Amino acid sequence: MSTPRPTIEDVARAAGVSRATVSRVINDEPGASEPLRARVRAAVAELGYLPNQTARALASGRPRAVDVVAVTYTPGLGWLGVHPYYSRVLAGVMSVLEGTDVHLRLHAVGASGATEALDTIAAQATVGAVLTNLEPAQAARFHRRCRRSVSMVTTAASVPSVEVDNAAGAYAAVEHLHRLGRRRIAAIHGPEASTCAVDRRAGYERAVRDLGLPDLGTPGGDFVREHGHDTAARLLQEHPGLDALFVSCDLMAAGAVQAITAAGRRVPGDVSIMGFDDSLAAVCANPPLSTMRVPVEDMAAAATRLLLGGDVPAGHRELFPVAPVLRQSTAAGRFT
Amino acid sequence: MSTPRPTIEDVARAAGVSRATVSRVINDEPGASEPLRARVRAAVAELGYLPNQTARALASGRPRAVDVVAVTYTPGLGWLGVHPYYSRVLAGVMSVLEGTDVHLRLHAVGASGATEALDTIAAQATVGAVLTNLEPAQAARFHRRCRRSVSMVTTAASVPSVEVDNAAGAYAAVEHLHRLGRRRIAAIHGPEASTCAVDRRAGYERAVRDLGLPDLGTPGGDFVREHGHDTAARLLQEHPGLDALFVSCDLMAAGAVQAITAAGRRVPGDVSIMGFDDSLAAVCANPPLSTMRVPVEDMAAAATRLLLGGDVPAGHRELFPVAPVLRQSTAAGRFT
DNA sequence: CTGAAAGCGCTAACAG
DNA sequence: CTGTTAGCGCTTTCAG
Numbered sequence: 001m002s003t004p005r006p007t008i009e010d011v012a013r014a015a016g017v018s019r020a021t022v023s024r025v026i027n028d029e030p031g032a033s034e035p036l037r038a039r040v041r042a043a044v045a046e047l048g049y050l051p052n053q054t055a056r057a058l059a060s061g062r063p064r065a066v067d068v069v070a071v072t073y074t075p076g077l078g079w080l081g082v083h084p085y086y087s088r089v090l091a092g093v094m095s096v097l098e099g100t101d102v103h104l105r106l107h108a109v110g111a112s113g114a115t116e117a118l119d120t121i122a123a124q125a126t127v128g129a130v131l132t133n134l135e136p137a138q139a140a141r142f143h144r145r146c147r148r149s150v151s152m153v154t155t156a157a158s159v160p161s162v163e164v165d166n167a168a169g170a171y172a173a174v175e176h177l178h179r180l181g182r183r184r185i186a187a188i189h190g191p192e193a194s195t196c197a198v199d200r201r202a203g204y205e206r207a208v209r210d211l212g213l214p215d216l217g218t219p220g221g222d223f224v225r226e227h228g229h230d231t232a233a234r235l236l237q238e239h240p241g242l243d244a245l246f247v248s249c250d251l252m253a254a255g256a257v258q259a260i261t262a263a264g265r266r267v268p269g270d271v272s273i274m275g276f277d278d279s280l281a282a283v284c285a286n287p288p289l290s291t292m293r294v295p296v297e298d299m300a301a302a303a304t305r306l307l308l309g310g311d312v313p314a315g316h317r318e319l320f321p322v323a324p325v326l327r328q329s330t331a332a333g334r335f336t
Numbered sequence: 337m338s339t340p341r342p343t344i345e346d347v348a349r350a351a352g353v354s355r356a357t358v359s360r361v362i363n364d365e366p367g368a369s370e371p372l373r374a375r376v377r378a379a380v381a382e383l384g385y386l387p388n389q390t391a392r393a394l395a396s397g398r399p400r401a402v403d404v405v406a407v408t409y410t411p412g413l414g415w416l417g418v419h420p421y422y423s424r425v426l427a428g429v430m431s432v433l434e435g436t437d438v439h440l441r442l443h444a445v446g447a448s449g450a451t452e453a454l455d456t457i458a459a460q461a462t463v464g465a466v467l468t469n470l471e472p473a474q475a476a477r478f479h480r481r482c483r484r485s486v487s488m489v490t491t492a493a494s495v496p497s498v499e500v501d502n503a504a505g506a507y508a509a510v511e512h513l514h515r516l517g518r519r520r521i522a523a524i525h526g527p528e529a530s531t532c533a534v535d536r537r538a539g540y541e542r543a544v545r546d547l548g549l550p551d552l553g554t555p556g557g558d559f560v561r562e563h564g565h566d567t568a569a570r571l572l573q574e575h576p577g578l579d580a581l582f583v584s585c586d587l588m589a590a591g592a593v594q595a596i597t598a599a600g601r602r603v604p605g606d607v608s609i610m611g612f613d614d615s616l617a618a619v620c621a622n623p624p625l626s627t628m629r630v631p632v633e634d635m636a637a638a639a640t641r642l643l644l645g646g647d648v649p650a651g652h653r654e655l656f657p658v659a660p661v662l663r664q665s666t667a668a669g670r671f672t
Numbered sequence: 673c674t675g676a677a678a679g680c681g682c683t684a685a686c687a688g
Numbered sequence: 689c690t691g692t693t694a695g696c697g698c699t700t701t702c703a704g
Contacts, residue, residue, distance in 0.1 A: 005459060007697055018675040023699060033673060050459035055697030058390045058680050062699090065441075081427025081633060084420075084616065091417025094444045105401075106440045108430045123341060123386035225619060254620040261622060280420065283561060284590040286597060286622035297417060343681055354691045359683060367689060391681030394696050398683090 006047040015043035026051060053101070057126070065103040066307055067129040068093055069121055071138070073111050073193070073222075079133075080108050083223060083251060084279035085296060089132050089152060092300025096308065102127055114138065122146035128307035130300060131155075135193060148312055150303045152296075154195045160306065160316035162299040166196050166276075169292040169322035170203025173246050173274040176290075176324060178211050180272055182244035186216035188231045188256060190223045190248040197223070200248045200276060216242070221252075225281070228252025232259035243271055250275040250282040250291055257285050257329065273329040287328035295320050342383040351379035362387060389437070393462070401439040402643055403465040404429055405457055407474070409447050409529070409558075415469075416444050419559060419587060420615035421632060425468050425488060428636025432644065438463055450474065458482035464643035466636060467495075471529060484648055486639040488632075490531045496642065496652035498635040502532050502612075505628040505658035506539025509582050509610040512626075512660060514547050518580035518608055522552035524567045524592060526559045526584040533559070536584045536612060552578070557588075561617070564588025568595035579607055586611040586618040586627055593621050593665065609665040623664035631656050 008026075012019045017036055024032045025040040032040075043049070057064040070086060072079055080086050093104055109117040118138060121129065128148030131139050140156035143149050151161040177185050187204045190197025197220055208215050216239055221227035228247055232255065235242060245260075247253035253275030257267050265271055267287055275282050278293035299320050306312050344362075348355045353372055360368045361376040368376075379385070393400040406422060408415055416422050429440055445453040454474060457465065464484030467475050476492035479485050487497040513521050523540045526533025533556060544551050552575055557563035564583055568591065571578060581596075583589035589611030593603055601607055603623055611618050614629035635656050642648050 008699095009697080019698075020675060020677095020700080021673090024674090027699085031673065036674085050456055052394075052697050053460055054390060054394045054462075055680090056699075058388075058394050058682090058696085059698040059700080061680065080430060081424045082616065084423075086426075087420075087423045088417045090422075090426075090442060091444075094416060094442065098444065098446065104442045106426060106430065106442055108427075108434065110434065120386055124389050251620070254622070258622045258624065280418065280616065281620045284587070284617045284620040286590070286594045288594065344683095345681080355682075356684085356691060357689090360690090363683085369689060372690080388681050391696090392683075394680085394698090395682040395684080397696065 005052070006049045008049070008051065010047055011040065011043045011049045014047060015039045053103075062126075064101070064126050065105045066093060066097065066127045066304060067105045067107060067121055067125050068132060069107040069109065069118070069129055069134070069142075070132045071111060071114055071134060072108050073191075079223075084281060085223075085277070086132065088279065088296040089130065089300040092297035093130060093304045095297065096301045096304045100308070102308070115141070118142050119145060122149070125149065128312065130303050130307070131159075133194070136195065143314070147314065148307055150306055150312055150316075152299060152303060154199060158314050160312045160314065162303045162306075162318045162320065164294050164299075164320045164322045166199035166322070167203035167206070169276065169294075170200040170246065170248075171207040172203075172322070172324060173276065173292050174204055174207035174211070176330065177244040177246065177272055177274055178207075178213070180244070180330060182272055183213060184216065184239065184241050185213055185244040185246055186218070186235050186239060186242050188218055188228055188235075188245065188247045188252055189220040190252070192220050194223070197248055204246050223249045223251060225251050225255035227255070229255030229259045232256035233263065236260065236263050236265070245271055245273045247273065247275050250277045250279045250285070250289055253289050253291070253329075254281040254285040257287070257289070268328065268330050274324075275329070278325050282325075282327070285329070287331075290324065290326045290328070290330035292322045293325045294322055341388070342385045344385070344387065346383060347376065347379045347385045350383060351375045389439075398462075400437070400462050401441045402429060402433065402463045402640055403441045403443060403457055403461050404468060405443040405445065405454070405465055405470070405478075406468045407447060407450055407470060408444050409527075415559075420617060421613070422468065424615065424632040425466065425636040428633035429466060429640045431633065432637045432640045436644070438644070451477070454478050455481060458485070461485065464648065466639050466643070467491075469530070472531065479650070483650065484643055486642055486648055486652075488635060488639060490535060494650050496648045496650065498639045498642075498654045498656060500630050500635075500656045500658045502535035502658070503539035503542070505612065505630075506536040506582065506584075507543040508539075508658070508660060509612065509628050510540055510543035510547070512666065513580040513582065513608055513610055514543075514549070516580070516608055516666060519549060520552065520575065520577050521549055521580040521582055522554070522571050522575060522578050524554055524564055524571070524581065524583045524588055525556040526588070528556050530559070533584055540582050559585045559587060561587050561591035563591070565591030565595045568592035569599065572596065572599050572601070581607055581609045583609065583611050586613045586615045586621070586625055589625050589627070589665075590617040590621040593623070593625070604665050604667050610660075611665075614661050618661075618663070621665070623667075626660065626662045626664070626666035628658045629661045630658055 122145035275291035458481035611627035
């Protein structure tokens, strides 16, 4: 099918040199005179030669791709297409891969049969893998088979990671709401299986305790808009006095705002809302959401640089700041 | 680094058979007796052998990856992390790749030097490429070097594609607003470089003409929230009588809703809004947006299946339906 | 500085 | 059925 592409052999013949020489030239390696280099380059241009990456990878055994792996807990298309987090990770990884000849491979593994799938990916990894949302046990196992991997979430101690202090972030969010004069601060939490969600919940709980406020937390649920919407609606009925909401992720928060305004309450007039992530959902919500920014792109970029750099010491940890980004959902006295 | 992984050779030795036999077994090919198969499988399990995909790809020459390519017109991280479209494409592609041993490679090429980068990708393609947003000329060139490619947007006639009738969709959206009794229907358009945007604009213009309404279109701009927000704000000042808005993409529409409610108008009470895409932005907006659904995931899945299927006849076209999805931003008489 | 030769790990004819 | 023999296209010693 299609014209068979010229190989390095063809170029060598056309330039009247050996394959080795062509290889040196196209790889900008020393050991080739300028005249020959010129001839080779001419041949390359004329034939439109482009090296076969597969062959190159096999022969050199050198890393050529970073693998981004995500576990999709929900069946079907899963989170990939639904949660902004993943695009941000990809954008971050791509930003450092641009200009490199390293590819980005994306893997979405379903929850069932995840172990086997992950093992295969680990075995295939070359430059290394960015683990977007593996549970600690999965990450540890993955890391055991592929040292060159880094997790984007808090995980097993051995696994290198880039992370944020979710608990501190949540604590700060609640404090901010408290500073605004809010005293009945409810919370919408994420899934128990997510260390991020667990830590954020812990931060919330510690904050309300320290501040002497009631714990108006709700059972954890998936990081999806619907959970935020439904939980907020329920919360409004159970705690009509509610004056603020801490939501564990912007996507859920976007749903929460909808439920709250639909119920006739004003945001931020009647209830202030702090989200978490600073994702697309935060800026698309109406009013736009104040949130705790998690610099996902930067983290993914850092993770990628780590992998590209070669060895990633086990247990290596890079902490990123979570900072408040204040938008309308907590604007003081705008609509009051 | 790390323990050198066992090769097929090691397995063969351990099982006391030839490499060929091992190959047959692990590929579930006929021509191996059950006893041998068992021995091989045992050896595989014991050694924890996992075939090297690179070597496999090189030896078989068989396709092993589909390439998803996006041109990022804006510098920096580009659209990838910002526009929901890309995640939807990835989710669609992944959904059909799951369970296959085919990988998904993601490429983001900057606008500058795009030609060269695209040529390289085309040369590297195996199963084929899904072109998410190439301009017709780029797509045509790409397709010339790699027949196994399909565009996700309307493009050069020669290039196979999966598409929707954007003009008809826009027309239908305007008609719907008209049916609601709206008569001053403004529009926020997308970038001139995008065939989608151009077609949607054409649909809008034809519709208002056919319906005898004024053309309240605005100059095209990037498919980003900010453009929607700012344009809507300006529109409100220039045409205070405005009672509806057709927005070329949900992300911009989400911005538009914000501007409109911030200006004190009610949605849909004072102005009804129809977006386009049915992306995350539509459901995160508040109120949720009525929109013309583009089944991006299905389209991406279809494109992938086409590639997996082998030959993709030049000029092949698959048309998908754009259907209205009605949410609150056009809810009749809810808040009036 | 250059070319010849030996693989990378696997698949794919081809003989037994 | 099974093993032997060639490569896939490139990098990489190792001689010259």
